[in-house]
Amino acid sequence: MSIENRVRAATRARADLVRDIRPLTLPGDLLFSDDRLERARLRGARQVRAWVIPLAVAAVVVALALTLVAVRHAAAPRQEPVPVAPSAVLAKIPQYYAVISQDNSTQDFTIVDDRTGQKVVDFAAPGGGTLDSVSASADDRTFILTSSTKVNQDTTRWTVRKIRLFPHPGLVYNEAAIAVQDTDNAVHLNAFLSPGGREVAVEFDRLTGPTTVTTTIQIYHATQSPSSGPLRTWTASLRDAGPIGDLSWHGNDQTLVFSTPDAAVSGDRPPAYNRERALTTTAPSGDLIAASRVIFSGPSSLNVFAGPATPNAVSCAALRITPDGQTAVCGTRAGVDVPDARPGCTAGPSLFAYSVRSGQRERVLAAYPPCDVGDAVPVWTDATGSTVVSEFPGKSTRTVLRVVSGGKLYSLPLPATPRDGTGDGNGIAF
């Protein structure tokens, strides 16, 4: 039986066990009480409203003023605000970043200047489609945007655009489509421009069975003619697993690194580990797993949703290998992975640095004080991992951007509401 049908059968069987529920109880039992009680309540409410509301407003104003005074004079505020990144820190990170923002049902692609906090490019999803992922090249000017459109009930069509800012003055941009092939009906598709801007890696998944995902990576010329196809293609049928993730370019545009749940490849029992695999992009097309090799075994990503976690255990919701290949930056999930760091705070999401060579944790890059539930997702690192930009959960599920440098945490401007997606880090690119 397919997993979908197992879900159908189990949920319906459970739901069928619910047969009796208690009657609706409205305030003051309005639904079932005598109407006179309700009329009296409304009449009384009107009379009271005439003087209670002004009195309540006055009380609120006084209380607010007293609270502000108390907060202002508090000796030690419980949680210090994160300072804005100074120019010396901003100089260490790319000036422009791209973000897919979402406000209710409206999506926008936005490029932000993090020095000024201003949007320099902002446009809506073309043709009523859905914006899916962004990536950036090392030149701080070029971005890749993927989007999808439902052609009919059975067919989803994917589009990959290269968006380039022209240098000053004007910061106008142009865009060009990269004609991807054989991607219809992929359940998701991400594209990554190599740092040198020469090639684009396109990664997508298809559900090929109830417990099987087929992952494909294609390499295209970044400046191709419309008739060009992929230069090389690798595929892997990953049983019982979600898609591969955290894909990034390394090694002078010739190596792709991506993470795969170990169980997807080996069928291991838990605990399964994140395996970071490296693929040489000049290798011949073929099997993705055979063509790639494991370079790092990191903490499991499974615990992030299979909780409760082992006490003090760390599970990486997201991993990013630094460009020098020596360090794996692990982003954890609040409330699951990190033991209490301060009284009254269950745990904030954190960034840890692991040695790729030894697999051991080397240092804590950042322990984010707020206890908002969500993932720390590193979206950019410098060559050695000493400066890292990461998504963190903010209040009311809003994502915030932080830069970690010299062991300190700074805030970055984010003048848009990032897509409330799966925390895969593909909605923001530096």
Next chain:
Amino acid sequence: MKSPSGELPALRDARQHVSALYQAHALGLVKLAVLMVGDQPTAEDIVQDAFLGLYRRWSALRDADKALGYLRSSVVNKCRTFHRVRFRRQAVTLDPPPDAASAEAEAMLGEAHREVLVALRQLPPRQREAVVLRYYLEMTEEEAAQAMGISRGTVKSATSRGLAGLARILKEGGVR
């Protein structure tokens, strides 16, 4: 203008409509909430709360035909809030054991069904919502997106990841 019984027309209208909606849809919504939160008393509280909210806002509801959609979204949101609050308060566990009555009820299910339900509760809330709306209520991606208040693409992504996660948990015996 008052009715012959002396009741305010707007109040009577709200009572009648909300009462009728409760009669028609409350059981189905409780079933949906049970799948999201795991136990019936909590599910009933959530559904009661949703109807109470509808009752209070009835006069502001422009299209009475959309009341069911409002209720469904409200239940989904309240289930999510319930998980978030519980998650914050109990950092070590995503889902506390179900209440005795719910545990007894689930014991009546076959082992295969029970495993799927427990695995379903191990998914992140958004993935669980997407899977339940798509495969229990058989909603389209568009309908699920409306109920969850997110984009269709996110529903698609959450559903595929939820199914893959379920398969992985079931395969690995990660059901607790």
